[in-house]
Amino acid sequence: MHDYENILIVGSGGREHALGWKISQNNNVKKVVYANGNGGTHQNIQILPTEIDKLVQYAKEKELFTVVGPEVPLSLGIVDTFNFYDLPIFGPTKSAARLETSKEFSKQFMNRHSIPTSEFKVFTDAEKAIDYVERINFNAVIKADGLAAGKGVFVSNNKTEAIDAIDQLLNKKIFGPASEKIIVEKKITGEEVSLMAICDGETFMIMDTCRDHKRVFDDDLGPNTGGMGSYSPVSEISESDLDYISDKVFKPAVNGMQAEGNPFQGFLYAGIMIEKQTGKPFVLEFNARMGDPECQPLMMRMQSDLFEYIKAAENKSLDSMQPIMWKDKFSTCVIMTSKGYPDKYETGYTIRGLGKQPENEIMIFHSGTKLNQDNELVTSGGRVLGITSLGKSIDEAMNKSYQIVREISWGDNQQHYRTDIGRKGLNSDR
Numbered sequence: 001m002h003d004y005e006n007i008l009i010v011g012s013g014g015r016e017h018a019l020g021w022k023i024s025q026n027n028n029v030k031k032v033v034y035a036n037g038n039g040g041t042h043q044n045i046q047i048l049p050t051e052i053d054k055l056v057q058y059a060k061e062k063e064l065f066t067v068v069g070p071e072v073p074l075s076l077g078i079v080d081t082f083n084f085y086d087l088p089i090f091g092p093t094k095s096a097a098r099l100e101t102s103k104e105f106s107k108q109f110m111n112r113h114s115i116p117t118s119e120f121k122v123f124t125d126a127e128k129a130i131d132y133v134e135r136i137n138f139n140a141v142i143k144a145d146g147l148a149a150g151k152g153v154f155v156s157n158n159k160t161e162a163i164d165a166i167d168q169l170l171n172k173k174i175f176g177p178a179s180e181k182i183i184v185e186k187k188i189t190g191e192e193v194s195l196m197a198i199c200d201g202e203t204f205m206i207m208d209t210c211r212d213h214k215r216v217f218d219d220d221l222g223p224n225t226g227g228m229g230s231y232s233p234v235s236e237i238s239e240s241d242l243d244y245i246s247d248k249v250f251k252p253a254v255n256g257m258q259a260e261g262n263p264f265q266g267f268l269y270a271g272i273m274i275e276k277q278t279g280k281p282f283v284l285e286f287n288a289r290m291g292d293p294e295c296q297p298l299m300m301r302m303q304s305d306l307f308e309y310i311k312a313a314e315n316k317s318l319d320s321m322q323p324i325m326w327k328d329k330f331s332t333c334v335i336m337t338s339k340g341y342p343d344k345y346e347t348g349y350t351i352r353g354l355g356k357q358p359e360n361e362i363m364i365f366h367s368g369t370k371l372n373q374d375n376e377l378v379t380s381g382g383r384v385l386g387i388t389s390l391g392k393s394i395d396e397a398m399n400k401s402y403q404i405v406r407e408i409s410w411g412d413n414q415q416h417y418r419t420d421i422g423r424k425g426l427n428s429d430r
C-alpha cells in the first residue's frame with residue numbers, strides 16, 4: 001500500500017479536528033492540513049470545503065491524500081471530481097452519498113434491501129401530507145428530503161406538532177429546495193445508538209458503539225441540534241445486537257449499494273433506534289460520513305491506526321485488515337455552544353480558560369473557533385468546543401470532561417452546555 005505523508009482534511013468541525021488528530025498519529029504521516037479548519041487545527045488553508053476545483057489543484061500540487069469530513073462537499077461530488085483527476089480521496093461519490101443527501105432515496109433503498117426501517121410516505125403537497133397525518137393512528141416524524149445541517153427532522157408527539165412541521169417544511173420552505181419534498185414516517189420509541197463503519201465499496205468494518213445527545217437541553221428537552229455531546233461505548237448494546245445490526249443493516253447496505261452500481265466507499269453512519277417494545281433495531285437514517293460529535297470519543301478510544309484502515313478502504317483491501325481494536329475505556333465528549341444555538345447566537349467572544357494543557361486523556365476538539373487579528377482564540381460558530389475525555393468508567397470520563405468545561409467561558413456567560421452527557425451510560429463500568 002502507498003505510504004502517504006501529507007494529508008488534507010476537508011472540513012472545519014470537531015469531527016475533522018478529531019480525524020486529523022488521529023490520522024497524524026500514523027508513523028508515515030508528516031503533515032495534516034485542513035481546508036479550512038478552525039482555531040484549534042493549526043495548519044489551515046484558506047479554501048472552503050465547497051471550493052472543489054481549488055481543492056483539486058491544491059491536493060495535486062502538494063501530493064495530498066484527502067479525507068472528507070462533512071456531507072456538503074460529498075453532495076457536490078468532491079469524490080467524483082478527485083477520482084476524475086486520479087487523486088487519492090476517502091469518501092463516497094455523489095451518487096453513493098444519496099444515502100444521506102436524499103431521505104427518499106435512503107428510505108426506498110432500505111425497503112428494496114429489507115433493511116429494517118419504519119413505514120413512511122413521501123409528500124410534496126402540504127394538504128395531502130396533513131390529510132395523511134390526520135388519518136394515521138401513530139405519532140409521526142417529519143423529515144426534509146434534502147440536507148438541512150442536522151435540523152431537518154421534526155419528531156412530533158401529537159397531530160398539531162406534525163401539522164406544524166409540515167407547514168414549516170412544505171409551505172414556509174424553511175430549508176428552501178431541501179424541504180420541497182418531505183418524508184412522513186412512523187415514530188419509533190426506544191434507545192438510540194449511532195454506529196459507523198469504514199467501507200471499501202465491497203466490505204465494511206464496523207466501529208464501536210456511540211450515543212449522541214441531539215436536544216439542546218438536559219433530559220433531551222428543547223430543539224434538535226447537530227449534537228450536544230456523545231459517549232462511547234453504549235454498554236446496553238450487546239455483542240449479539242452488534243452482530244445482528246452488522247448482518248441486517250450494514251451488510252445489505254454495502255451489498256445493495258454495490259449491486260445498484262453505487263459502491264459505498266467511506267464512513268457509513270447508521271442512526272439506529274432499538275425499539276422499546278420489541279428490542280428490535282430500526283434504521284432512523286443513514287449518513288455518508290462520520291457523526292459529529294460521535295467521531296470525537298471514537299477517535300479517543302480507537303487503539304488501532306485509523307489511517308491504515310482508511311488507506312485499505314481507499315485501496316479496496318479492507319478484508320485484509322484485522323478487526324479494529326478499541327481501548328477498554330469510556331469516552332465522553334461535552335459540546336460547548338454559543339448561547340442561543342441552534343437558533344440565534346452571537347460570535348466573536350474571546351475564549352477564556354483554555355490556557356492549561358489538559359492531560360493526555362483529555363482532548364479539546366475545536367469547531368466554531370478561529371484566531372482573530374490579535375491571535376486570540378474567539379468563538380465563530382454555534383458549536384464551539386468538544387471536551388473529550390477517557391476514563392475507566394463513564395463516571396470518571398464525565399468528571400474529567402466537566403472539570404475542564406467549567407473552567408472555560410466566553411463573553412458574559414455566553415457559553416452553553418448540557419450537564420448530563422453520559423448520564424444514560426452510568427452504572428455501566430467495563
Ligand code: GLY
Binds near residue numbers: 227290291292293294
Ligand atoms: N451527530 C449527528 C450527526 O452527525 O449527524
